[in-house]
Amino acid sequence: MRVVVQRVKSASVKVNQKEIASIAKGFLLYIGITDTDDEKIVQKTATKVKNLRIFEDENQKLNLNLKQVNGSILAVSQFTLYGDTKGNNRPSFIKAARPEIAKPLYESFIKHLNQDFDVKSGIFQEDMDILSVNDGPVTIIIEID
Numbered sequence: 001m002r003v004v005v006q007r008v009k010s011a012s013v014k015v016n017q018k019e020i021a022s023i024a025k026g027f028l029l030y031i032g033i034t035d036t037d038d039e040k041i042v043q044k045t046a047t048k049v050k051n052l053r054i055f056e057d058e059n060q061k062l063n064l065n066l067k068q069v070n071g072s073i074l075a076v077s078q079f080t081l082y083g084d085t086k087g088n089n090r091p092s093f094i095k096a097a098r099p100e101i102a103k104p105l106y107e108s109f110i111k112h113l114n115q116d117f118d119v120k121s122g123i124f125q126e127d128m129d130i131l132s133v134n135d136g137p138v139t140i141i142i143e144i145d
Contacts, residue, residue: 001037001045002081003142004030011074011132013122021120026071028132032081033102045144046112054138076122077106
């Protein structure tokens with residue numbers, strides 16, 4: 001599982017030019033699921049995201065987690081995180097999980113995060129427009145096999 005975490009001041013997602021979700025301060029997550037992922041990996045990754053300390057404390061150190069700053073999460077599925085360009089200019093997505101495997105794991109990931117945070121999400125397999133105001137910018141890639 002691969003998750004790109006962007007610290008944002010705000011973020012929103014549109015489908016067919018209609019806003020379906022938005023957050024203020026928090027995390028914009030781009031979530032990629034590979035064909036070897038399972039529920040154990042989903043839970044481990046969700047725990048890592050929940051505890052990630054990438055907000056500044058009073059000394060400008062990245063020491064605070066999402067809960068400590070009352071942040072929210074916007075989660076977006078993105079199979080292209082598993083695009084492989086080795087040897088080609090056109091990415092191969094063979095390592096990305098098929099939708100029938102990826103969707104339940106994506107939904108489970110959101111469920112785990114929802115236990116502790118206000119989580120908004122895009123729509124799985126839809127063409128989405130993502131708008132965000134990055135904070136910092138701070139971008140972290142979490143990858144758990």
